[in-house]
Amino acid sequence: MRVSLTAILCLLLAAAADARAALLSGEWVNVDQALEEDLYAAGRDVRIGARVEGDVTAAGMDVRIEGIVGDDVNAAAEHVSVRAPVADDLRAAARRVDIAADVGDHVVAAGDTVHVAEDVSIGGFAWLAGRDVRVLGRIGKELRVAAERVVLGGEVAGDVEITAEHIELLPGTRIGGNFLWHSRERPRVADDASVDGRVIERPLRERPSRRGTWVLGAVFMALVLLVTGAVLLLVFPRCFAGAAAGTHARPGKTLVLGLAVFAAAPVVAILLLVTGIGWLLGLLVLLAYLVSLPVAWFVAAFTLGSLVLPGAREPQGLRRWVPWLALLLGSVVLGLLQLIPMLGIFVAVLALCTGLGALATCCYRRACPAPAA
DSSP states (O other): OOOOHHHHHHHHHHHHTOTTOEEEEEEEEEEOSOBSSOEEEEEEEEEEOSOBSSOEEEEEEEEEEOSOBSSOEEEEEEEEEEOSOBSSOEEEEEEEEEEOSOBSSOEEEEEEEEEEOTTOEESSOEEEEEEEEEEOSEESSOEEEEEEEEEEOSEESSOEEEEOSEEEEOTTOEESSOEEEEOSSOOEEOTTOEESSOEEEOOOOOOOOOHHHHHHHHHHHHHHHHHHHHHHHHHOHHHHHHHHHHHHHOHHHHHHHHHHHHHHHHHHHHHHHHHSSSHHHHHHHHHHHHHHHHHHHHHHHHHHHHHHOGGGGOTTOSOTTHHHHHHHHHHHHHHHHTTSTTHHHHHHHHHHHHHHHHHHHHHHHHHSOOOOO
């Protein structure tokens, strides 16, 4: 497996700020000679087997700290294993984090499983997060854990705050400060586990159902959209009718034109903004594009509804209620189709592109009318 390009770039940027840093990368990185400077390493398998006087920053699939580190350790990997003392701080993010050696100051670690082994001493605080967290060593200051399951043993000199579904204090556990827990069930506490401070119980409560609020919000948004579409139809009836008629006459051409506008307009706007050639024009193009998206959706809905009600394409038609009914019918159909997983995204993009193509055609005809015969 090749080394992650992103990881290497991050390490290059970090090392650039320190001229005395050592930068190592490759499929396998093995440090077997002592280093006096900071170390930046990236690879599938990174092993720090010798003493490093400065910081260690490592990224890979498997990162193992087997040599003494004189300063901080920052590691991101599938598996991070610390089996030699770290003089200062440890920060680790991985699917599995195993801490089996002393850490001089604080520890911040997150992963699916985070384990602090027995006889391990952490000089400062420890903030841990994961699905399964097990702390069996000694914590010099406070301990904070957020997980699904937490098992606590050993000794914590300061306060302990745990948020989890299942909490267990093993025999011999000692907490020098307060024990604050958040859970839907009471912690399992061994008989000889001790808490010198207070035990503060804050059970987690079931969140109230918000289904009714969600339904009301959805109905309100649907009404707002329908009113917006009705106002647009009232102000621009000929534009809607012309766009629908043009789409029915040349659906393929309209869709292709809409796809081009949908993809090219934001790129053109960003290029104008970034290059500085026409930042004001780029801003106007971007604003026009953002405004045209909801309008295009309503045009597509009206066009769909006019398939069933052809009279909607005649602004001077006898039945003036037909265009409104066509807009309502098309909006409902598009809305229901977008609720279908996977298909909904395709329908939304198709509707936007069709509407954009119809709008572009309509604007072109207004700007460049065909010469009279």
